[in-house]
Amino acid sequence: MADVIANVEVKAPPAGLEREPLVLNQRSLGWISDAIAGVAEGKTPRWWWIAFIPSVIAMTVMTVMIVYLLSTGVGVWGPGHPVMWGWAIINFVWWIGIGHAGTLISAILFLLRQRWRTSINRAAEAMTIFAVMCAGIFPLIHIGRIWLGWWLFPLPNQNSIWPQFRSPLMWDVFAVSTYFTVSLLFWYMGLIPDLAVMRDRAKTKIRKFAYGLFSLGWTGSNRHWSNYEKAYLILAGLSTPLVLSVHSIVSMDFSVSQLPGWHTTIFPPYFVAGAVFSGFGMVLSLLIPLRTILKLEDIITVRHVELMCKVVLATGSIVGYAYAMEFFIAWYSGNPYERYAFINRAMGPYAWGYWVMIGCNVIVPQCFWFKSIRSNMLIVFILSIFVNIGMWFERFVIVVISLHRDFLPANWGYFKPTWVDITTYMGTFGLFFTLFLLFIRFMPIIAITEVKGVTPQADPHHPLGGAKPGGHH
Amino acid sequence: MAATPKSYGLIAEFLTPADAMHAAEKVRDAGFRKWDVFTPFPVHGMDQAMGIKNSKVGYIAFAGGVTGYTSGMLMIWWMNAVDYPIMIGGKPMFSPFGAFPPCYELTILLGAFGSLFGMLFLNRLPRLHHPLLKHRRFALASHDRFFIVIETADPKYSETETRKLLESMGSKNIEVVEE
Structure with missing residues (x-):
């Protein structure tokens, strides 16, 4: 049988069914290693220092601000009656929302067999971990008496009282700490084979030792791969409900209370959609410049960016729907306080914040209906920044606007942040970018083994993978 | 030779x-x-x-998940209903519904430990x-x-x-x- 079709070329699929390859220009397996691992090798480029030094300065500013807060008291921040939750909670929810893209990309897109995820999952997971670290700072410092932070953990306090598990704030502690830990495990597990790649390429003694240590003696044995792939699948399966639960539980911090504007059942799905929306916005903001600077355009292709834009469009539309539904329910509930809270959002003293949110979160993503916009990297980059701004304002709207006018006009106020609020928040960018730049410098920023695995030459049933035409494999 | x-x-x-x-x-x-x-x-x-044959790592992850869920439920029940019960808003001292979110997270946490460390154990890693x-x-x-x-x-x-x-x-x- 084989000799009949031995000379037959493998026909390309019809034009309509052809898919753009995940790695462009038919790059070889070795090229993929060289291109990705090469980023973390050789002399440190100048652009890296230009980005790193301001990041470290900003991180230092953040540290100084935290010391100032702790040594003086939470009065250095803006919150006060009636707005008792201010930027700390906004920033916490914003950063943790950003952290949702990483695990979504690595877990949910893995289960859905979206193979394009391989080019972006590593950087997105790193972004997740660093964003959750930035988020974690705020609940800890906003309690004011930071030395009592251990009351959050299931430990008896000095009166032998245990924490109260009927409170959603306790659920939040478990959700966020689990999310951080599992994201870290998932990220590290994906890194093990890639660290082995770095180890095998290492030239200096320190690199050989460090990569050797952290790659745990990985050899690429197929008996190991067999367990590894199963474990990766299970981790993806576990992380999928985790992603959906974390921001749901964060939203319960609000929705379990009885404040108009917070007490709504739409919050969990709406928060999850918003989190994915902002997370993809941040992934786009980070990877669009990186793919150009690091010359990885063949791996993070225009198609990948386009697909991410489509996710932004979908989740942005869900968020827009949720905004509309909140208004509808406020009217339909017949509750005058609920109605007032929403009319006040759109037309009260903070209307500017509300309309910034609508502009950035509902209108801007609608641009991604157009292919010409999705495939223009500069425009996508700019729009992705708007997404990040819009999502910060969403949390501002939820936290501040809902609080600033209580049931009685005697309890009305206008919240303003202090310079400490602003510099602490700006400083968290320093922490985030310091960690992210260190990651770029020392780790494979794209999953080398996974990208190799989705190329045609990795497929033993494909002619490029060595398959003989007509053979049984 | x-x-x-x-x-x-x-x-x-x-x-x-x-x-x-x-x-x-x-x-x-x-x-x-x-x-x-x-x-x-x-x-x-x-x-x-x-x-x-099919990898056995799933059993280890499953055991981790079950451990996480049951230990979470037992922990919350014991802390809030046995060791130091406090009446809040007339709610029951222990309800599996209120305790569910932390237990759900613990299921995932220990399941994830089970899959990563189970994989390393089955592969006899780390190996220096x-x-x-x-x-x-x-x-x-x-x-x-x-x-x-x-x-x-x-x-x-x-x-x-x-x-x-x-x-x-x-x-x-x-x-x-x-x-």
């Missing part, structure tokens, strides 16, 4: 995943036990070609030393080459016969790996 205690096995190099997979099928059919294929990425179909990692060409196993290694510890191993078998599979480069 018979298998000296100093040699670990024979290593055969292949250029494509298909070649390595066909070779693996033949090694499997020849009845070898202590052998392995080393690839830069997981090659689909290689498990069947090697005759590897491996004879193959010293081998000159083996670094290519993480780059773009595919290797089959048959260990001297295998009862069917014979320096000449095994080498002939590997040669017949089309490997261009066969070497002895030192222990």
Whole structure:
């Protein structure tokens, strides 16, 4: 049988069914290693220092601000009656929302067999971990008496009282700490084979030792791969409900209370959609410049960016729907306080914040209906920044606007942040970018083994993978 | 030369995943036990070609998940209903619904520990030393080459016969790996 079709070329699929390859220009397996691992090798480029030094300065500013807060008291921040939750909670929810893209990309897109995820999952997971670290700072410092932070953990306090598990704030502690830990495990597990790649390429003694240590003696044995792939699948399966639960539980911090504007059942799905929306916005903001600077355009292709834009469009539309539904329910509930809270959002003293949110979160993503916009990297980059701004304002709207006018006009106020609020928040960018730049410098920023695995030459049933035409494999 | 205690096995190099997979099928059919294929990425179909059974890591992850859920429920019940009960808003001292979110998270947490550490345990990792990692060409196993290694510890191993078998599979480069 084989000799009949031995000379037959493998026909390309019809034009309509052809898919753009995940790695462009038919790059070889070795090229993929060289291109990705090469980023973390050789002399440190100048652009890296230009980005790193301001990041470290900003991180230092953040540290100084935290010391100032702790040594003086939470009065250095803006919150006060009636707005008792201010930027700390906004920033916490914003950063943790950003952290949702990483695990979504690595877990949910893995289960859905979206193979394009391989080019972006590593950087997105790193972004997740660093964003959750930035988020974690705020609940800890906003309690004011930071030395009592251990009351959050299931430990008896000095009166032998245990924490109260009927409170959603306790659920939040478990959700966020689990999310951080599992994201870290998932990220590290994906890194093990890639660290082995770095180890095998290492030239200096320190690199050989460090990569050797952290790659745990990985050899690429197929008996190991067999367990590894199963474990990766299970981790993806576990992380999928985790992603959906974390921001749901964060939203319960609000929705379990009885404040108009917070007490709504739409919050969990709406928060999850918003989190994915902002997370993809941040992934786009980070990877669009990186793919150009690091010359990885063949791996993070225009198609990948386009697909991410489509996710932004979908989740942005869900968020827009949720905004509309909140208004509808406020009217339909017949509750005058609920109605007032929403009319006040759109037309009260903070209307500017509300309309910034609508502009950035509902209108801007609608641009991604157009292919010409999705495939223009500069425009996508700019729009992705708007997404990040819009999502910060969403949390501002939820936290501040809902609080600033209580049931009685005697309890009305206008919240303003202090310079400490602003510099602490700006400083968290320093922490985030310091960690992210260190990651770029020392780790494979794209999953080398996974990208190799989705190329045609990795497929033993494909002619490029060595398959003989007509053979049984 | 018979298998000296100093040699670990024979290593055969292949250029494509298909070649390595066909070779693996033949090694499997020849009845070898202590052998392995080393690839830069997981090659689909290689498990069947090697005759590897389904991984057991799922059981470990499941055990982790069950432990997480039950210990979470027991912890919350004991803390809030037994050791120091506090009446809040007339709510029951313990309700599985209120306790569910932390237990759900603990299920995932311990399940994730089970899958990562279970994988490492089944693979006998971390391992600080491996004879193959010293081998000159083996670094290519993480780059773009595919290797089959048959260990001297295998009862069917014979320096000449095994080498002939590997040669017949089309490997261009066969070497002895030192222990």
